[in-house]
Amino acid sequence: MPASVSGSARITTMDVLDVRFPTSDHLDGSDAMNPEPDYSAAYVRLRTDAGDGHEGHALAFTTGRGNEVQANAIAALTSHVVGRSVAEVCGDLGGFARSLTHDPQLRWLGPEKGAVHMAAGAVVNAVWDLAAKRAGKPVWRFLGEMSPEEIVAQIDFRWLSDALTPDDALDILRRSLPGRQERITLLLEHGYPAYTTTPGWLGYSDEKLARLSREAVAAGFGQIKLKVGADIEDDIRRMKTARQAVGDDIRIAVDANQRWDVQPAIDWMRRLAPYDPYWIEEPTSPDDILGHAAVRRALRPIKVATGEHIPNRVVFKQLLQAGAVDIVQIDAARVGGINENVAILLLAAKFGVPVCPHAGGVGLCEMVQHLSMFDFVAVSATTRDRVIEYVDHLHEHFADPVRVVGGRYAAPTAPGLSAQMLPASLAKYAYPGGPVWAARV
Amino acid sequence: MPASVSGSARITTMDVLDVRFPTSDHLDGSDAMNPEPDYSAAYVRLRTDAGDGHEGHALAFTTGRGNEVQANAIAALTSHVVGRSVAEVCGDLGGFARSLTHDPQLRWLGPEKGAVHMAAGAVVNAVWDLAAKRAGKPVWRFLGEMSPEEIVAQIDFRWLSDALTPDDALDILRRSLPGRQERITLLLEHGYPAYTTTPGWLGYSDEKLARLSREAVAAGFGQIKLKVGADIEDDIRRMKTARQAVGDDIRIAVDANQRWDVQPAIDWMRRLAPYDPYWIEEPTSPDDILGHAAVRRALRPIKVATGEHIPNRVVFKQLLQAGAVDIVQIDAARVGGINENVAILLLAAKFGVPVCPHAGGVGLCEMVQHLSMFDFVAVSATTRDRVIEYVDHLHEHFADPVRVVGGRYAAPTAPGLSAQMLPASLAKYAYPGGPVWAARV
Numbered sequence: 001m002p003a004s005v006s007g008s009a010r011i012t013t014m015d016v017l018d019v020r021f022p023t024s025d026h027l028d029g030s031d032a033m034n035p036e037p038d039y040s041a042a043y044v045r046l047r048t049d050a051g052d053g054h055e056g057h058a059l060a061f062t063t064g065r066g067n068e069v070q071a072n073a074i075a076a077l078t079s080h081v082v083g084r085s086v087a088e089v090c091g092d093l094g095g096f097a098r099s100l101t102h103d104p105q106l107r108w109l110g111p112e113k114g115a116v117h118m119a120a121g122a123v124v125n126a127v128w129d130l131a132a133k134r135a136g137k138p139v140w141r142f143l144g145e146m147s148p149e150e151i152v153a154q155i156d157f158r159w160l161s162d163a164l165t166p167d168d169a170l171d172i173l174r175r176s177l178p179g180r181q182e183r184i185t186l187l188l189e190h191g192y193p194a195y196t197t198t199p200g201w202l203g204y205s206d207e208k209l210a211r212l213s214r215e216a217v218a219a220g221f222g223q224i225k226l227k228v229g230a231d232i233e234d235d236i237r238r239m240k241t242a243r244q245a246v247g248d249d250i251r252i253a254v255d256a257n258q259r260w261d262v263q264p265a266i267d268w269m270r271r272l273a274p275y276d277p278y279w280i281e282e283p284t285s286p287d288d289i290l291g292h293a294a295v296r297r298a299l300r301p302i303k304v305a306t307g308e309h310i311p312n313r314v315v316f317k318q319l320l321q322a323g324a325v326d327i328v329q330i331d332a333a334r335v336g337g338i339n340e341n342v343a344i345l346l347l348a349a350k351f352g353v354p355v356c357p358h359a360g361g362v363g364l365c366e367m368v369q370h371l372s373m374f375d376f377v378a379v380s381a382t383t384r385d386r387v388i389e390y391v392d393h394l395h396e397h398f399a400d401p402v403r404v405v406g407g408r409y410a411a412p413t414a415p416g417l418s419a420q421m422l423p424a425s426l427a428k429y430a431y432p433g434g435p436v437w438a439a440r441v
Numbered sequence: 442m443p444a445s446v447s448g449s450a451r452i453t454t455m456d457v458l459d460v461r462f463p464t465s466d467h468l469d470g471s472d473a474m475n476p477e478p479d480y481s482a483a484y485v486r487l488r489t490d491a492g493d494g495h496e497g498h499a500l501a502f503t504t505g506r507g508n509e510v511q512a513n514a515i516a517a518l519t520s521h522v523v524g525r526s527v528a529e530v531c532g533d534l535g536g537f538a539r540s541l542t543h544d545p546q547l548r549w550l551g552p553e554k555g556a557v558h559m560a561a562g563a564v565v566n567a568v569w570d571l572a573a574k575r576a577g578k579p580v581w582r583f584l585g586e587m588s589p590e591e592i593v594a595q596i597d598f599r600w601l602s603d604a605l606t607p608d609d610a611l612d613i614l615r616r617s618l619p620g621r622q623e624r625i626t627l628l629l630e631h632g633y634p635a636y637t638t639t640p641g642w643l644g645y646s647d648e649k650l651a652r653l654s655r656e657a658v659a660a661g662f663g664q665i666k667l668k669v670g671a672d673i674e675d676d677i678r679r680m681k682t683a684r685q686a687v688g689d690d691i692r693i694a695v696d697a698n699q700r701w702d703v704q705p706a707i708d709w710m711r712r713l714a715p716y717d718p719y720w721i722e723e724p725t726s727p728d729d730i731l732g733h734a735a736v737r738r739a740l741r742p743i744k745v746a747t748g749e750h751i752p753n754r755v756v757f758k759q760l761l762q763a764g765a766v767d768i769v770q771i772d773a774a775r776v777g778g779i780n781e782n783v784a785i786l787l788l789a790a791k792f793g794v795p796v797c798p799h800a801g802g803v804g805l806c807e808m809v810q811h812l813s814m815f816d817f818v819a820v821s822a823t824t825r826d827r828v829i830e831y832v833d834h835l836h837e838h839f840a841d842p843v844r845v846v847g848g849r850y851a852a853p854t855a856p857g858l859s860a861q862m863l864p865a866s867l868a869k870y871a872y873p874g875g876p877v878w879a880a881r882v
Contacts, residue, residue, distance in 0.1 A: 034545050065517065065546035066557060072513045073556065076506065104475050105506035111699070111727070111750060114555015115514065116507060159726040162703040162735070258552070262603040285600040286552070287755040289730060290762055294603070309552060314728040321731055 009050035009086040014123070016074045017043040018067050019059075019421070020431040021362065021394060022440070030203035032229030033257040038064035039394060040431070041362040042071040042119075043421065044126040048086050056130030057420040060122040061333045061361040066115075067431065073119035076106060081123060090131035094154040097124045097339040101156065113311035117336055124337025125367065129417040138412045139338070140370040141184065144377035148173035151378065155343045156313075156336075163317045169346045176381040183377050191408035192372055193222070193383055194390040195253070197360060199242065200226035206241050213245035220407030223251035223278065223387055229259035232268055239275040251278035258282045258309070262291045266298040279303035279327055286310055292324035305329050308358035312336065313343045320351040329389075331358045332367035338417075345375045354384070360391035365402045366418040369409045397425035450491035450527040455564070457515045458484040459508050460500075460862070461872040462803065462835060463881070471644035473670030474698040479505035480835060481872070482803040483512040483560075484862065485567040489527050497571030498861040501563040502774045502802040507556075508872065514560035517547060522564060531572035535595040538565045538780040542597065554752035558777055565778025566808065570858035579853045580779070581811040582625065585818035589614035592819065596784045597754075597777075604758045610787045617822040624818045632849035633813055634663070634824055635831040636694070638801060640683065641667035647682050654686035661848030664692035664719065664828055670700035673709055680716040692719035699723045699750070703732045707739040720744035720768055727751055733765035746770050749799035753777065754784045761792040770830075772799045773808035779858075786816045795825070801832035806843045807859040810850045838866035 024036035040063065046056035060070050080100055089096045100120040101112055109116040132142040143151070152169050196219075199212035209226075216224050226242055228235040235254075242252055254277045260268060265283035280302055284291045286309035296304040307329030310316055319325045328348045330341050348355050357372055359365040365388070372388050380386070388409055395401035399420040403410040412418050431437050465477035481504065487497035501511050521541055530537045541561040542553055550557040573583040584592070593610045637660075640653035650667075657665050667683055669676040676695075683693055695718045701709060706724035721743055725732045727750035737745040748770030751757055760766045769789045771782050789796045798813055800806040806829070813829050821827070829850055836842035840861040844851040853859050872878050 033548070037546060037549075061549075063546045063549040065544065066514075066550045069510065069514045069517050069547075069556060070550060073507075073510045076510050103506065105478060105504045106510075107474070108478075108502075108504040109507045109511060109556050109559070113728070113752065114557065115510060115550050116555065118550070159702055159729060159732070161705075162732060261600055264602075285755045287554070287753065288600060288759065290759045291600070291603060291755075311554065312728065314726045314732075318729065318731045 007085070007087045009048050011046055011082055011084050011086060011089065012049050013047045014078050014081050015045040016071045017045070017426055018071045018431045019043050019426055019429045020064060020067055020437065021429055022436065023393070024064070030201050031227040031255065031257040032202060032259040034063055039362050040064050040067040042067055042074055042122065043426065044074055044122045046081065046126050046130055048130070050086055052134065054130055054133040056126035058122050058125035058129055058367070058417060059333065059363050059419055060118040061364055070115055070118060073115040074122055076116070077119055077123050086130070089127055090134060093124070093127060093131060094156070094339055096127060097337055098156050100124060101336050112314070112336060117311060118334060121333060121335055121337040121340070124339060125332070125417060125419065128338045129419060132417060133415040136415050138370065138415060139417045140373035140377065140411070143338070143342070143370070143374045144180065144184065148177065151342065154339045155346070156339065159314045160317060160343065160347070163321055164343070164347050164350050168350055172346055172349050173378060176378055179381060180377055183381065187373050187376065187411040188413070191405065191410045192369065192376065193387045194404050194407055194409050195223035195225060195251070195387040196221045197225045197389055197391045199224050202227045202230055206238065209238055210241050210245045213242045217246050217250055222407060223253060225253040225255055225281070225389070227257065228254045228272070229256035229268070232271060236271060239272050239277070243275045248276070253277065253279045253281060253305070255281035256283050258285055260284050262288070262294050265295050269299050269302060273302065277302055279305040281305040281329070282309070287315070289315065289318045289322050289324050292319060293322045296324055296326065303327055305356065307331060308334060310334070313340050313347065316344045317347055320347055320353060325353065328353050328355045329358045330355055330368065330371060332364055332371065338371070341371050345371065345379050349379050354386045355380070356386055357388050359389040360393065362394055363398060363419050363421070365390060365395070366398055366400070369402060369412065370417060373411055397421050448526070448528045450489050452487055452523055452525050452527060452530065453490050454488045455519050455522050456486040457512045458486070458867055459512045459872045460484050460867055460870045461505060461508055461878065462870055463877065464834070465505070471642050472668040472696065472698040473643060473700040475504055480803050481505050481508040483508055483515055483563065484867065485515055485563045487522065487567050487571055489571070491527055493575065495571055495574040497567035499563050499566035499570055499808070499858060500774065500804050500860055501559040502805055511556055511559060514556040515563055517557070518560055518564050527571070530568055531575060534565070534568060534572060535597070535780055537568060538778055539597050541565060542777050553755070553777060558752060559775060562774060562776055562778040562781070565780060566773070566858060566860065569779045570860060573858060574856040577856050579811065579856060580858045581814035581818065581852070584779070584783070584811070584815045585621065585625065589618065592783065595780045596787070597780065600755045601758060601784065601788070604762055605784070605788050605791050609791055613787055613790045614819060617819055620822060621818055624822065628814055628817065628852040629854070632846065632851045633810065633817065634828045635845050635848055635850050636664035636666060636692070636828040637662045638666040638830055638832045640665050643668045643671055647679065650679055651682050651686040654683045658687050658691055663848060664694060666694040666696055666722070666830070668698065669695045669713070670697035670709070673712060677712060680713050680718070684716045689717070694718065694720045694722060694746070696722035697724050699726055701725050703729070703735050706736050710740050710743060714743065718743055720746040722746040722770070723750070728756070730756065730759045730763050730765050733760060734763045737765055737767065744768055746797065748772060749775060751775065754781050754788065757785045758788055761788055761794060766794065769794050769796045770799045771796055771809065771812060773805055773812065779812070782812050786812065786820050790820050795827045796821070797827055798829050800830040801834065803835055804839060804860050804862070806831060806836070807839055807841070810843060810853065811858060814852055838862050
């Protein structure tokens with residue numbers, strides 16, 4: 001009898017790998033605050049003695065320097081993971097997630113923010129990958145087929161009860177129970193809408209911007225995004241270039257990556273307003289809830305979006321309470337993993353605000369698609385005004401890469417979280433010892 | 442001619458040490474969220490080739506596990522520090538601080554929060570220690586004798602301008618120019634008022650609480666603090682015990698260390714209200730600006746205090762904008778160092794809110810006293826309703842420990858930041874190789 005059936009199987013190892021891609025070579029990913037990123041992953045691989053061949057894979061994304069700090073923070077969680085019962089951990093993912101984020105000593109480095117929280121998220125996501133593989137389902141479906149009570153059990157409601165209680169969450173999930181199976185079928189047949197950031201990196205020429213914008217429309221995208229915030233005259237010219245390239249019916253979002261103070265954000269965006277920007281993303285500090293609210297009040301009807309640097313559910317809660325955002329941008333690798341993102345999806349549903357995930361980086365598209373598809377199946381039950389960011393970088397390194405066809409993410413069908421990287425890529429881009437880096441250092 | 446005179450001296454090494462004290466043995470430092478802390482320091486030591494014998498020492502405080510992550514985050518800053526000109530760095534501490542917090546790759550792990558930001562703070566503070574030693578002054582006086590323009594140059598105003606501009610800061614500092622020298626003399630003669638947390642740890646018996654409370658009053662303290670939040674009946678009994686021990690004229694603050702959601706915080710504190718708590722500290726998540734504001738509205742006249750876990754100036758800004766706090770509790774080792782704390786002192790002054798620093802831990806009293814004394818000399822120019830926390834732990838490990846006499850911090854006179862630990866202590870408590878830990882592991 002395999003150990004998994006007996007229930008005695010344990011998590012035996014947690015490997016943490018430092019993997020970096022030299023993306024700064026080509027200015028892919030360049031924006032007003034990240035001029036030369038080397039997209040990187042602090043990668044987690046869990047193994048068990050269950051004898052079923054399943055492993056748990058996930059990662060925390062960084063932009064280069066500091067990836068070793070992130071890897072070190074993940075390794076600090078080892079004693080919470082290795083030796084634990086596979087059945088118990090996979091059977092109580094909510095309790096497992098809390099055991100990581102509530103460590104009374106490690107939480108001093110947060111609480112629930114920065115490297116230690118991203119570390120918890122990577123480990124939690126790796127266990128979701130393992131649990132979904134054991135269940136033989138992609139995560140979106142594994143989660144989307146849970147009962148409302150099981151989903152609510154995933155959530156740490158600490159510090160949320162003034163905005164979302166377990167009963168609120170149950171109400172939302174029960175309202176969406178009818179039609180779940182039809183929505184699963186819809187996803188499998190038609191996928192989930194995407195938008196693309198590929199045309200709009202700051203480092204690209206106007207010609208490249210125009211060409212990539214036209215290609216995006218031809219490929220079926222209804223929305224593109226441009227990076228802004230380095231130079232206002234450049235931004236006006238680039239916005240005009242993109243608008244001319246795509247016409248009036250395509251949404252153009254812009255993204256300042258936190259570059260501005262509050263009033264400069266308002267002033268800058270008013271100059272771009274004639275070209276009909278759909279949303280302004282990260283106009284200012286991700287910590288500035290009141291600042292986002294002020295920007296939103298001043299710029300209506302331009303929408304305000306943020307989230308990729310929001311550290312946890314408590315800040316998302318306040319962005320919603322304060323009416324500071326039109327769009328909630330969850331990120332698969334910033335907060336404490338799938339459990340906390342489920343809480344954030346339910347908060348957004350409670351406040352009636354659409355979720356349009358941040359993605360790109362390394363594996364963020366692969367992971368976050370599961371969350372939006374779960375949202376469609378079991379939470380908001382709609383894709384109206386919802387799109388997942390798509391960036392066409394680095395997917396070739398994944399075992400089950402995203403497939404974006406006709407401007408839509410095809411629903412993954414392989415079991416797990418889609419975050420597993422190819423062994424050859426893990427070896428080649430290992431930092432600093434892999435061949436790509438050894439040749440440079 | 443020594444290198445320092447020629448201006449060619451460089452920072453040659455940055456050592457990072459993992460130092461931990463097994464404080465969990467005696468439940469010193471126990472509270473509702475930190476049941477068994479091992480007070481620890483990720484310790485920084487800078488050396489130069491100036492030939493003047495001066496080094497820069499500072500630390501990031503943690504509560505045990507994760508101290509290696511913090512040390513690793515500090516080490517990630519090495520390339521920003523080693524090799525730099527001593528004269529340039531000490532002559533432009535504002536620019537130096539920005540070079541650490543604005544690293545476009547490392548900031549992904551924040552931005553300006555968690556391990557990477559505390560790392561920047563430790564390194565920035567070590568350079569302040571070095572700069573003040575070179576100037577032959579304690580930091581409070583080194584900073585307090587700068588011109589308003591020099592002080593304003595220390596501050597990163599990014600994301601602050603909707604609440605505090607350079608002109609606002611200059612106005613505040615210029616208003617306090619008259620009387621600086623008298624206030625320096627007052628500090629040297631009478632010190633700065635303190636309050637003590639020593640009686641109130643959760644792990645202590647009622648008898649110990651009562652005895653230590655009486656001793657605190659006899660020692661000259663006008664305020665004590667109790668940890669609360671684990672059990673309401675215990676808290677009522679402990680609050681009553683402490684009130685009976687100290688009488689009606691001594692302020693008793695209480696500290697929940699983030700334990701509650703918003704409404705539970707209000708409900709719990711209403712039950713303690715008959716014993717006249719002076720402030721409630723950290724009633725809920727440190728990220729919950731709107732939550733603190735709601736608690737404050739409901740509990741008036743009980744004051745609301747927070748800050749030891751506030752990651753940066755942007756969150757302090759909002760706590761003030763939202764009217765969420767009566768007391769700003771800066772911490773010497775949480776934010777990006779002295780530079781960011783100068784910004785927070787000026788924000789508090791702009792909003793007319795008193796600053797009562799968090800201290801304790803390892804070296805926090807030693808460091809933060811300089812900030813309050815600077816505030817008195819050059820910013821708020823008053824000690825009214827201002828007290829520095831004092832906890833009587835671990836001072837014996839410091840080369841220039843705080844001296845609290847008659848319930849007041851004596852003004853340090855030795856040059857530097859007072860954060861330098863004794864070599865014997867650094868060796869004995871080194872983790873995991875020092876003799877204290879080698880015997881345990």
